[in-house]
Amino acid sequence: MLHNPNHLYIFDTTLRDGEQVPGSQLTTPEKIIIGEALQSLGVDIIEAGFPISSPGDFQSVVELSKAVREPIICALTRANKGDIDCAAEALKYAKRPRIHTGIGSSDMHIKYKFNSTREAILERAAEAVKYAKQFVEDVEFYAEDAGRADNVYLAQMIEAVIAAGATVVNIPDTNGYCLPEQYGAKIRFLKENVKNIDQAIISVHCHNDLGLATANSLSGIQNGARQVECTINGIGERAGNTSLEEVVMALKTHYQTLQFQTNINTKQLYPLSAMVSRMMRMPVQANKAIVGRNAFAHSSGIHQDGVLKHRENYEIINPEDVGIDQSEIILTARSGRHALKHHLERLGYTIERIDLDQTYQRFLTLADEKKEIKDDDLLRLMGEEAESNFKNGVTISSLQVITGDQSDPQAIIKLNYRGTEQEATASGNGPVSATIKAIESIIGSHNEIKEFNIHSIHGGSDDVSKVDMRVIHEDQSYMGYGFSTDIVRASANAYLDALNKFV
Ligand SMILES: CC(=O)SCCNC(=O)CCNC(=O)[C@H](O)C(C)(C)COP(=O)(O)OP(=O)(O)OC[C@H]1O[C@@H](n2cnc3c(N)ncnc32)[C@H](O)[C@@H]1OP(=O)(O)O
Ligand SMILES: CC(C)C(=O)C(=O)O
Incomplete structure (x- = not known):
């Protein structure tokens, strides 16, 4: 033959x-x-x-x-x-x-x-x-x-x-x-x-x-x-x-x-x-060689650091060779700072502005609770206590909003900005707009908000609300994320999250 x-x-x-x-x-x-x-x-x-x-x-x-x-x-x-x-x-x-x-x-x-x-x-x-x-x-x-x-x-x-x-x-x-x-x-x-x-x-x-x-x-x-x-x-x-x-x-x-x-x-x-x-209604086991869900997923810090430095440190096959877009870096409580930094950068955070050690400690607490940290969890972690994530970031020390149908809503805010506590009052056509205006009067600039979304996480009127917004500063777009049971505070957090990326 x-x-x-x-x-x-x-x-x-x-x-x-x-x-x-x-x-x-x-x-x-x-x-x-x-x-x-x-x-x-x-x-x-x-x-x-x-x-x-x-x-x-x-x-x-x-x-x-x-x-x-x-x-x-x-x-x-x-x-x-x-x-x-x-x-x-x-x-x-x-x-x-x-x-x-x-x-x-x-x-x-x-x-x-x-x-x-x-x-x-x-x-x-x-x-x-x-x-x-x-x-x-x-x-x-x-x-x-x-x-x-x-x-x-x-x-x-x-x-x-x-x-x-x-x-x-x-x-x-x-x-x-x-x-x-x-x-x-x-x-x-x-x-x-x-x-x-x-x-x-x-x-x-x-x-x-x-x-x-x-x-x-x-x-x-x-x-x-x-x-x-x-x-x-x-x-x-x-x-x-x-x-x-x-x-x-x-x-x-x-x-x-x-x-x-x-x-x-x-x-x-x-x-x-x-x-x-x-x-064939036959699920592929996660750790199946070549095609399993985890075949190109790395979840422990030492491996993640190695892969991020040079993929071949922990991969003998290029995932693209088998039709998989790229390796995955899965954030878990076994992840280290390199993996966390990788994902924060991917989500648009400028790492030089972030206090990585602080953020990493908070990340670990959440990861121990949640097993796997997805983008949403990370954004929430960054948005919830935005001030603790950034080096010299703008932070809110207090926020009070007066709203109702008898007069324009009014916001009184105290911000820690450039090393001092500064206060401003502003009104707007709604409580969020009043709050953003008050913040802007302290920082001395106006930034256009292109997208603004509020979601509840689980549903229910007592839920945590999640705000995401896209803020334009000098023709650049910055995403901000904020979380709070108070939708005005969540919005202010989201705005500061974006702001801290460029201020
Ligand atoms: C190792 C493998 O994977 S072999 C492939 C296995 N795949 C299948 O069996 C799926 C398809 N099979 C079928 O549809 C059926 O079993 C059929 C149509 C082939 C046969 O059905 P039936 O005639 O009812 O026989 P049944 O399956 O109960 O028994 C197998 C018969 O084939 C005989 N047989 C088994 N392998 C062979 C073979 N390679 N060559 C000749 N006869 C064989 C057995 O000895 C038995 O014969 P017997 O009735 O004289 O004892
Ligand atoms: C029919 C033969 C090739 C077979 O499937 C086997 O022996 O396993």
């Missing part, structure tokens, strides 16, 4: 083995959407289904064969004529069809599944391949439970099926039993002991029962396999299959050592992972 010796074929079985997850069955239109996305990702082979299993799965293979033309479309069968006839029929529209047939190869399966003998099973294996060959040129054979099979017998079986015409021989660790070294040694044994092995591609198909599917697949590849069977997000029967994104990124990250190329456009990995998770 002619192929580039450095090319590693990616055989995606999300739609077949991946779909064997309880509750994750897909409709034909959903399979086509995922199939088209897999084609765009660059997989070489799509295992589209098991046509004999149901009319719906048969139809999915038919429709996928029509819609997805670039990758090989593969259909699974047992080693019997009925399954193979059905797969051949379902694949009749495929541009590049492959039948994937096979049978158990371990003594366990031979005895307890088939109540048969090694000799009889070997014969059935070869017959099935010969039969499938009448329909398609490309026939893959799987030796189910090869992970627990005797290597000498497995080699005989593989030799027989290649002689019968198999183009690809799949050595599944069906039950995720092997250790990486054992599985690699099995592949090497076949490479060295099957006389006609050069006439077929060896494929690895590993399950994750011991969390070793990716490690076993890589070990198989290092020992002679040139096709890897995998699924998006590693979904599949029981603990799942080898995860496509893990194996592809391991090959890419270690290209210098392994020297294998794939056609995968890695930037599509994350969007496709999210699509499969949504359509």
Whole structure:
């Protein structure tokens, strides 16, 4: 078989083995959407289904064969004529069809599944391949439970099926039993002991029962396999299959050592992972390698500081390479000053004006209570006691407002400004406008307020109100945030929050 010796074929079985997850069955239109996305990702082979299993799965293979033309479309069968006839029929529209047939190869399966003998099973294996060959040129054979099979017998079986015409021989660790070294040694044994092995591609198909599917697949590849069977997000029967994104990124990250190329456009990995998770109703665990929510999130201070100084200190993959915009710095009580400063700057605070130590202590108290500090929490922290956050900031020492429907509202304010306490009184068309005017008469300048929003945090008339405003000063825009149970005080806090960024 002619192929580039450095090319590693990616055989995606999300739609077949991946779909064997309880509750994750897909409709034909959903399979086509995922199939088209897999084609765009660059997989070489799509295992589209098991046509004999149901009319719906048969139809999915038919429709996928029509819609997805670039990758090989593969259909699974047992080693019997009925399954193979059905797969051949379902694949009749495929541009590049492959039948994937096979049978158990371990003594366990031979005895307890088939109540048969090694000799009889070997014969059935070869017959099935010969039969499938009448329909398609490309026939893959799987030796189910090869992970627990005797290597000498497995080699005989593989030799027989290649002689019968198999183009690809799949050595599944069906039950995720092997250790990486054992599985690699099995592949090497076949490479060295099957006389006609050069006439077929060896494929690895590993399950994750011991969390070793990716490690076993890589070990198989290092020992002679040139096709890897995998699924998006590693979904599949029981603990799942080898995860496509893990194996592809391991090959890419270690290209210098392994020297294998794939056609995968890695930037599509994350969007496709999210699509499969949504359509198959299978959440991705947060700490899942490559595509988990936390795969590029840093929440402890030492790591955050390291990442902010030089991303590669704590990341071996650039998140953009897998379609994730950027790493995340999550603020928690384990964060340090560098992370806090990073977020404050991102939110528009000029760090030179902030008393970082003071702010950090208040941040820690809040973080211990809240676990994760979001932008809103940080803005609130800055707005609530704006004066304690800024070095030499303008602060309010008292505010009194007289309002009602008999006269214009009036505000009397005392500000600490430039080292002295100064007082002013002003009236306006409302209590907020009177307060802002009073502040402006002390600082001696007028700044236009472009946006002004008041929200309650939880709802209810006794709630804390949150004010945000955009203040224009010398053609620059400054956001201010304020919080208080008194909406006038919250507005004054927001104005001072913005003011302290430029005064
Ligand atoms: C390791 C894997 O992931 S293999 C793929 C697993 N996927 C699936 O099983 C999903 C699709 N399966 C199905 O829809 C059904 O199981 C069918 C249509 C294939 C078969 O359904 P049924 O005919 O009702 O049989 P059932 O599933 O109960 O039992 C399996 C039969 O297939 C036989 N069998 C199992 N694997 C193979 C094989 N590779 N080659 C030949 N026969 C096999 C079993 O020995 C058993 O036969 P028996 O009835 O003579 O004892
Ligand atoms: C059908 C085969 C390839 C399989 O899924 C397995 O053995 O795990």
